[in-house]
Amino acid sequence: MYAVFRSIGAYIPEKILTNSDLEQMVDTTDEWIFKRTGIKERHIAADNETTSDLGVRAAELAIERAGINSSDIDMLICATISPDYFCMPSTATIIATKLGLDKVTSFDLSAACTGFVYALSVARAFIESGMKKNVLIVGAEKLSAITDYTDRGTCILFGDGAGAAVISASDDKTHAIIDIHTGSDGAYADLLMSPNGGSGSLHDDPLKESACFMKMKGNETFKVAVRTLTSDVVAILKENNISSSTIDHFIPHQANYRIIKAVGDALNMEERQVVLTVEKYGNTSGASIPMAINDIYESGRLQHGDLMLLDAFGGGLTWGSALVPFGGKGK
Ligand code: ACO
Numbered sequence: 001m002y003a004v005f006r007s008i009g010a011y012i013p014e015k016i017l018t019n020s021d022l023e024q025m026v027d028t029t030d031e032w033i034f035k036r037t038g039i040k041e042r043h044i045a046a047d048n049e050t051t052s053d054l055g056v057r058a059a060e061l062a063i064e065r066a067g068i069n070s071s072d073i074d075m076l077i078c079a080t081i082s083p084d085y086f087c088m089p090s091t092a093t094i095i096a097t098k099l100g101l102d103k104v105t106s107f108d109l110s111a112a113c114t115g116f117v118y119a120l121s122v123a124r125a126f127i128e129s130g131m132k133k134n135v136l137i138v139g140a141e142k143l144s145a146i147t148d149y150t151d152r153g154t155c156i157l158f159g160d161g162a163g164a165a166v167i168s169a170s171d172d173k174t175h176a177i178i179d180i181h182t183g184s185d186g187a188y189a190d191l192l193m194s195p196n197g198g199s200g201s202l203h204d205d206p207l208k209e210s211a212c213f214m215k216m217k218g219n220e221t222f223k224v225a226v227r228t229l230t231s232d233v234v235a236i237l238k239e240n241n242i243s244s245s246t247i248d249h250f251i252p253h254q255a256n257y258r259i260i261k262a263v264g265d266a267l268n269m270e271e272r273q274v275v276l277t278v279e280k281y282g283n284t285s286g287a288s289i290p291m292a293i294n295d296i297y298e299s300g301r302l303q304h305g306d307l308m309l310l311d312a313f314g315g316g317l318t319w320g321s322a323l324v325p326f327g328g329k330g331k
Contacts, residue, residue, distance in 0.1 A: 001169045002176030003124040004327035008302075009061025010163040010294030011054050012281065013045040019156070026152040033156045038257020042159025042282030045142045050084045052094040054162035055140030058290070059099060065328060066166035068134060070099050073166070075135040076106040077122055079115025079286035081315065082142045083108055086197060086212065095138060105132070112192070113253045113314025114182070115139055115286030116163070117322055120310075121180040123167040130169075138164040139286035146194060148213040157255070158214075159282035163290020170327070175305060178323035181236050184316045188224060192216045192315040214315075225259050225313045229321075230266045233311050236321045237267075247273055248306040249296055253313055254278040254288040263311065285314060303330035 018041045019030035033039055045054060055078055063070050076099075078092035085091075092106035111118040116139040123135035140162035149155045170176065195201065197212035229252065237244060244250075244267040252260050254277050264274045277292045284291060289310055296302040303326070310322040 003127040006168045007066035007328045011057030013043045045160040051142045055138040056098045058162040058164035062164040075132045077119040079119045111318040114312040114318040117320035146212045161284045175325040175327035180322040182320040184318045188317040247309045251275045252311040
């Protein structure tokens, strides 16, 4: 059996938080934010909207576009660092119930901004082993719930949203997922973490609302991000004997325009190959790559058989890349 990336969907919450809005909240400027990150605005979920609500909206579209019934889904993975509940139940089980899937294998996956690529690799493994046939992978984040809006080093970066994809079994290799890399190095854990939200928290009250706020050493993270993202995509292209010029869509995690530009330049990517959504969505962690794929689907740029190169990096530290032909129908 081969694993085919069959469909994509996304949900972007209505409310927009602009750089000018942030100027009223912390000591920053629109000019600084745009120059250093490429971000103009980000979307923020409503108070009564949870991460699972965002995930369900994206999943419904992905299922419809895959041309299957939700009852055909036999596994659901939700990549998130902002789950509805931190311990249990998993956000995946909540999404499954809201979709009417009552007997599906479902679980959350924690790999921060690399979560979607990790979920893709797990889906592929279950399908290629013959254990599952249609795996729904969801990247969903309500990062506004774990963002400290008094910390200008992080609050300018993050937004909310969700993306989802159906990965299906096929005996035809033509548009099968070609390769996926995943890796991690916990020695860099302190660069980006929510230090107070769990059993590792020795000082703060892990139950207080701010316990899960993200803290980041931005500048150090930036340097490791450029180095790791570049070396990983160079390796996956080389191992598969694929030239960067044959990639139709280079879809990196949308954290910072300068990181994307540095990696794109190192790969000699042309502007038309690089997918950019960071300006309008900011960094949506596990949702960023599927939201970007959905963007090129919605605009009609993503066509059947197009070759996508995914590249992600995030807290953990974690990283991953994937060579994925689009096995669905273009819009
Ligand atoms: N507005 C104005 N000034 C600011 C702001 C702000 N919002 N934030 C920081 N500054 C100041 C700093 O205080 C510093 O001032 P100083 O020179 O007087 O000390 C100056 O700007 C430069 O700060 P740096 O942190 O060096 O700025 P940098 O150019 O590195 O940009 C940024 C910061 C945007 C956070 C960048 O480092 C970055 O994007 N890092 C990587 C993020 C990332 O990829 N994370 C991984 C994925 S996220 C996940 O997994 C959830």
